[in-house]
Amino acid sequence: MTNKQNPDTQQNVIGRSVPRVDAPHKATGKALYTADMKLPGMLYGKLLRSPVPHARILNIDVSKASSLPGVKDVIIGKDTPGIKYGNWRLFPQTQDEFPLAMEKVRFIGDEVAAVAAIDPDIAEEAVGLIRVDYEELPAVFSVDEALAPGAPLIHDEIEELEGNISIDRNIDVGDLEAAFARADLVLDDTFTLHAVSHAYLEPCAVLAQPDTEDRLTLWTSTQTPYIVQCLLASTLGLPENHVRVIKPHVGGGFGGKMELRPWDFCAAFMARRTGRPVKFVLSRTEELATGRRRHAIKIRSKVGFKKDGTLVAKDFEAYLDGGAYNSMGPTATFLCGNFGAMLYRYPAYRYRGYHVYTNNPPAGAMRGFGAPQAMYVSETQMNIAAKELDIDPIDLRLKNAMVTGDAIEGVTKISSAGFVESLQKVAEMSGWKEKHAAMPPNKGMGIGCYSFISGGVFNWFNTPYHFSACEVRAYDDGTVHLLTMASDIGQGSDTILRQILAQSLGISVENIRITSADTTMTPKADLGTWGSRVTLMNGNAILDAARKIKENLAQIVSLKFNLNVIHEIAFADGRVFAKLKPERGISFAEAVAMWVTANRGRELTVRGYYTPRDKGLTTPAYSFGAQVAEIAVDPDTGIVTVEKITTAHDCGTVINPMAVEGQLEGSIQMGLGYVLSEKFVMRDGKTLNTTFLDYKIPSAEDMPQIESCAIETYEPEGPYGAKEAGEGLAIPTAPAVAHAVFEATGYRCKELPITPEKILRATGKLME
Amino acid sequence: MNKEILLFVNDREQKIVTDPQRTLLEVLREDLKLTGTNFGCNEGLCGACTVLIDGEPNHSCMVRIGEVEYKWITTIEGLAKGEKLHPVQQAFLDEEAFQCGYCTPGMILNAVALLQKYPNPTDEQIIEWMNGNICRCNGYPKIISAIRRAVKLIKEDK
Numbered sequence: 001m002t003n004k005q006n007p008d009t010q011q012n013v014i015g016r017s018v019p020r021v022d023a024p025h026k027a028t029g030k031a032l033y034t035a036d037m038k039l040p041g042m043l044y045g046k047l048l049r050s051p052v053p054h055a056r057i058l059n060i061d062v063s064k065a066s067s068l069p070g071v072k073d074v075i076i077g078k079d080t081p082g083i084k085y086g087n088w089r090l091f092p093q094t095q096d097e098f099p100l101a102m103e104k105v106r107f108i109g110d111e112v113a114a115v116a117a118i119d120p121d122i123a124e125e126a127v128g129l130i131r132v133d134y135e136e137l138p139a140v141f142s143v144d145e146a147l148a149p150g151a152p153l154i155h156d157e158i159e160e161l162e163g164n165i166s167i168d169r170n171i172d173v174g175d176l177e178a179a180f181a182r183a184d185l186v187l188d189d190t191f192t193l194h195a196v197s198h199a200y201l202e203p204c205a206v207l208a209q210p211d212t213e214d215r216l217t218l219w220t221s222t223q224t225p226y227i228v229q230c231l232l233a234s235t236l237g238l239p240e241n242h243v244r245v246i247k248p249h250v251g252g253g254f255g256g257k258m259e260l261r262p263w264d265f266c267a268a269f270m271a272r273r274t275g276r277p278v279k280f281v282l283s284r285t286e287e288l289a290t291g292r293r294r295h296a297i298k299i300r301s302k303v304g305f306k307k308d309g310t311l312v313a314k315d316f317e318a319y320l321d322g323g324a325y326n327s328m329g330p331t332a333t334f335l336c337g338n339f340g341a342m343l344y345r346y347p348a349y350r351y352r353g354y355h356v357y358t359n360n361p362p363a364g365a366m367r368g369f370g371a372p373q374a375m376y377v378s379e380t381q382m383n384i385a386a387k388e389l390d391i392d393p394i395d396l397r398l399k400n401a402m403v404t405g406d407a408i409e410g411v412t413k414i415s416s417a418g419f420v421e422s423l424q425k426v427a428e429m430s431g432w433k434e435k436h437a438a439m440p441p442n443k444g445m446g447i448g449c450y451s452f453i454s455g456g457v458f459n460w461f462n463t464p465y466h467f468s469a470c471e472v473r474a475y476d477d478g479t480v481h482l483l484t485m486a487s488d489i490g491q492g493s494d495t496i497l498r499q500i501l502a503q504s505l506g507i508s509v510e511n512i513r514i515t516s517a518d519t520t521m522t523p524k525a526d527l528g529t530w531g532s533r534v535t536l537m538n539g540n541a542i543l544d545a546a547r548k549i550k551e552n553l554a555q556i557v558s559l560k561f562n563l564n565v566i567h568e569i570a571f572a573d574g575r576v577f578a579k580l581k582p583e584r585g586i587s588f589a590e591a592v593a594m595w596v597t598a599n600r601g602r603e604l605t606v607r608g609y610y611t612p613r614d615k616g617l618t619t620p621a622y623s624f625g626a627q628v629a630e631i632a633v634d635p636d637t638g639i640v641t642v643e644k645i646t647t648a649h650d651c652g653t654v655i656n657p658m659a660v661e662g663q664l665e666g667s668i669q670m671g672l673g674y675v676l677s678e679k680f681v682m683r684d685g686k687t688l689n690t691t692f693l694d695y696k697i698p699s700a701e702d703m704p705q706i707e708s709c710a711i712e713t714y715e716p717e718g719p720y721g722a723k724e725a726g727e728g729l730a731i732p733t734a735p736a737v738a739h740a741v742f743e744a745t746g747y748r749c750k751e752l753p754i755t756p757e758k759i760l761r762a763t764g765k766l767m768e
Numbered sequence: 769m770n771k772e773i774l775l776f777v778n779d780r781e782q783k784i785v786t787d788p789q790r791t792l793l794e795v796l797r798e799d800l801k802l803t804g805t806n807f808g809c810n811e812g813l814c815g816a817c818t819v820l821i822d823g824e825p826n827h828s829c830m831v832r833i834g835e836v837e838y839k840w841i842t843t844i845e846g847l848a849k850g851e852k853l854h855p856v857q858q859a860f861l862d863e864e865a866f867q868c869g870y871c872t873p874g875m876i877l878n879a880v881a882l883l884q885k886y887p888n889p890t891d892e893q894i895i896e897w898m899n900g901n902i903c904r905c906n907g908y909p910k911i912i913s914a915i916r917r918a919v920k921l922i923k924e925d926k
Contacts, residue, residue: 026872027869042847658864691809691811697904
C-alpha cells in the first residue's frame with residue numbers, strides 16, 4: 001500500500017482533488033467544441049438517410065439537388081472509393097460498413113447521400129431534392145426473426161456468412177454437466193435487456209479542412225482520434241500520415257463516439273473535392289433516431305447452487321441484437337461472456353454468445369460494453385437464489401465472491417479485488433441487516449454488484465504500435481510538456497494524467513503543460529478512451545517516460561555531487577537530490593539545464609509506452625463494487641421513487657477523489673435511466689421517440705440521496721495502484737433497484753425497463 | 769425578409785440585420801460568435817442553450833431573434849466582471865459541477881436566474897428550477913451543491 005505515495009515528500013499529488021485543467025474554460029464558455037469552429041469558405045454538410053429498413057438501391061437522382069444554387073457538392077456511394085471499414089481490422093470480414101450505402105440500405109437512417117452547401121438550410125433543402133428508388137426487401141427486427149429459417153440475409157455480400165450471425169464466442173470452463181448434477185437448486189431464466197441511448201449532450205460534429213499537398217485535417221467529436229485517422233485514411237485510400245485528426249473538447253461520449261462515422265468520411269471527402277472546409281453537425285433527432293445504442297440482448301442463464309449457497313455451475317447464452325452493422329458489437333459479444341463469469345467463482349461455466357444482424361439501427365459500445373446486461377442477469381439470479389435458499393443476499397455473495405488471485409481458467413486472472421470488503425462496507429453503511437428485514441409496506445431495499453475491466457488487452461484493431469504512448473519534454477525553466485493521444489471527453493484524463501506525471505517527477509501539476517489527442521502532434525499510438533483504459537494504460541506509458549527522464553537527470557546530479565552508485569536519487573518538491581543526503585541536490589530546472597548543456601544542446605525529450613502483455617485475454621485489472629438501493633413504490637400508480645443509493649467500490653488507488661465521485665454520481669443517473677425511464681420505442685425498425693420529451697433521461701428531481709465509500713486496494717499493474725472508475729459504476733444500479741422493487745411489490749423484472757404498468761400488472765392493480 | 773434588430777448582448781449594443789425568424793441561439797453563435805451557448809436539441813428540451821432575456825432564463829433555440837428586439841441578453845460570456853467570475857461560476861468550479869462541460873453554460877445561467885429570484889432557495893426550489901436542464905455526465909448532485917455554495921458566495925460578496 002505504500003507504493004502509491006511518493007516517499008520523498010509530504011506533498012502528494014495522487015489522492016488529491018486537483019481541479020480540472022479544463023474547468024475555467026468550461027465555466028466561462030470559452031471551451032471550444034467541434035460545432036463552435038468556423039473556417040473561411042466553410043461549407044455545411046447534411047446527410048440523406050434511408051427511410052426504409054432494408055432495400056436494394058435501384059437508382060439515385062441527384063440532378064435537382066446539384067443544381068440548387070448554393071450547393072457545392074453532392075455525393076453518393078458510387079462517387080466514393082467504396083472501401084469498407086470497421087474497428088475489427090484483424091478480421092476483415094467483420095468490416096461491414098461503407099461510408100455511404102452502395103448496393104443496399106439496411107436500417108432506417110442508413111446514410112445514402114451527402115450534400116455540402118454554403119449554408120445549412122440550402123444543404124437541408126438539397127437533401128430533400130435527392131430522389132432514390134428503392135426495391136424494398138423483407139426485413140427483420142428482432143434476434144428471433146433474424147434467426148428464423150428463411151430469414152432474409154442482411155449481409156448477403158459477405159461470403160463467409162451463412163445466416164445473420166456475424167460473430168460468435170464460446171467459453172468453456174470445467175465439466176458443466178457434472179457440475180449441474182451436483183446442484184441442489186438450478187435456476188433457468190430468460191431475460192430481455194433493452195437498447196438505450198448514450199444521449200451525450202453534444203451531438204456528433206466534424207469539420208474537415210483540405211490541406212496543401214493533398215493532406216487533410218479533421219476536427220471531430222471523438223473518443224478515438226487514432227482509430228478515426230486510420231479508418232478515414234483507409235476509406236479515402238490515403239496514407240495514414242496524410243490525415244490529421246484533432247479532438248477538440250468533447251461533450252460526452254459514453255462509448256458512442258469511438259468509430260469512424262459516415263459524416264467524418266463525407267466531410268473529408270467533400271472537402272477534398274471542393275477544396276473548401278466542410279462541417280457537419282448532427283441534429284438531436286438524427287442522434288436518437290439513427291445513432292448507436294446499447295445492445296438489446298436476450299440472455300438465457302442457467303445457474304446451479306448447493307443448498308449452502310455455493311455456486312457450482314453456470315450456462316450463459318446471449319443473443320445480441322446488433323442492428324444492421326457490426327459496429328462494436330463483436331467486442332460486446334466477447335465481453336458479455338467474460339462478464340457473465342465475473343464477480344463469483346463458478347467451478348464450471350459455459351458461454352455461447354451470438355452477435356446477430358437485424359434491420360434495427362446498429363448498436364455499439366456503451367458504458368459497460370456487455371456488462372450491464374450480463375450483470376443485470378447475474379445479480380438478479382443471485383437475488384432469486386438468495387430467496388429460494390433462504391440466505392441473505394449479501395451473505396450469498398460473500399460466500400462466492402472473487403478474491404485477489406482468483407482466475408477464470410484460460411480467460412483472465414484477478415490481480416486485485418476489493419469485492420468482499422465492498423460487500424461488507426455497503427452492508428454496514430446502508431444498515432442492511434437491520435433495515436432489509438424490516439422494510440415498511442411499499443418500500444424495498446435491494447443490492448447489485450459489478451466488476452469491470454481497466455482497458456482491454458485484445459488487439460482487434462490490429463495496430464502495430466503500442467496500446468498507449470506519450471512524449472515528455474522537460475525544459476530548463478522547470479516546466480514539462482506532456483503530449484499524449486489519450487482523449488479527454490469530459491472524464492478528466494487531462495487532469496489525472498498530469499497528476500500521475502507530477503507525482504512521478506516530483507514537480508507540481510501547474511508546471512505541466514498538456515497537449516492531447518492530435519494525431520500529428522502526439523505520439524503513436526493510443527487506442528482512445530473506451531473500456532476504461534486511459535488511467536491504467538496511458539498512466540503506465542507516462543510512468544515509463546518519467547522513468548527515462550529521471551534516469552537522465554539522476555546521472556547529472558550524481559556527477560555534480562559525486563554521488564556513489566549506492567545512492568538513490570529522489571525527485572520531490574521540484575528538486576532532484578540524494579535521498580539520504582537531501583542537501584546534495586539541485587532544482588529540477590537546474591538539473592534539466594545541466595543535462596542540456598552536457599548533451600551539447602539536445603532537448604530532454606523522451607517517449608513512454610505501455611502495452612499489457614501476458615495478462616490473459618481480457619484486461620490487466622478489474623474494478624469491483626457493491627451498491628444498495630432503497631426505493632418506494634406508489635401502490636396505486638406503480639411509480640418508483642429511488643430514495644437512496646449507497647455504494648462501496650474498489651477502483652484501486654483513487655487518484656482524484658472529486659473526479660471519481662463525479663463518475664459515480666453520473667453512473668447512478670445513467671443506471672436509473674436504464675432501469676426505470678429510458679427505452680427506445682420501435683416499430684418495424686423505426687425509432688418513434690426521437691426527442692428528449694419522450695426519450696426520458698433522469699433529471700435533477702429523479703436523483704436519490706447518494707452515499708459512497710472507496711475501498712482502496714493496490715493494483716500491481718496500475719499506475720500508483722489505480723484501476724478503472726468510469727464504467728463499472730454504471731452497472732449495479734439497475735439490478736439493485738430491480739431487487740428493491742421486487743422486495744416492495746413481488747414483481748421480479750426479467751424484461752427491462754421497469755415501468756409502472758408492469759408493476760401494476762404484477763400486483764393485480766391493472767388487468768389485461 | 770431581413771430586418772434591422774437592435775438588442776443588448778452582455779451589456780453591449782448590437783445591431784443585426786437578419787431574418788427575424790432565425791433563432792436567438794443561431795444568431796448568438798453564428799453572427800455574434802458567442803459559442804459558449806451550446807446547441808443540444810433545438811427543441812427546448814435539454815437546457816444547454818439557456819440564456820437570460822431581461823434576467824429571465826430562456827431556451828435560446830426556441831426564441832426568434834425578432835422577439836428579442838430591445839431586450840437585454842446575458843450569455844455565459846457576459847457573466848464575469850473582468851477577471852472576477854460570477855459567484856455561480858466560481859461555485860461550479862469549487863464543486864467541480866461538470867465533466868464534459870457541454871450543459872454547463874446553460875446550467876450556470878439558469879442558476880443565476882434562480883438566485884436572483886430566490887436568494888435563499890430551499891433544496892426543493894433548486895431542484896424544481898433546475899429540472900429542465902439535462903446533464904448526462906455528473907448526475908446533478910454536484911450542480912445542486914454548487915448552487916448551495918453560490919448562495920453563500922453571493923452573500924459574502926455583498
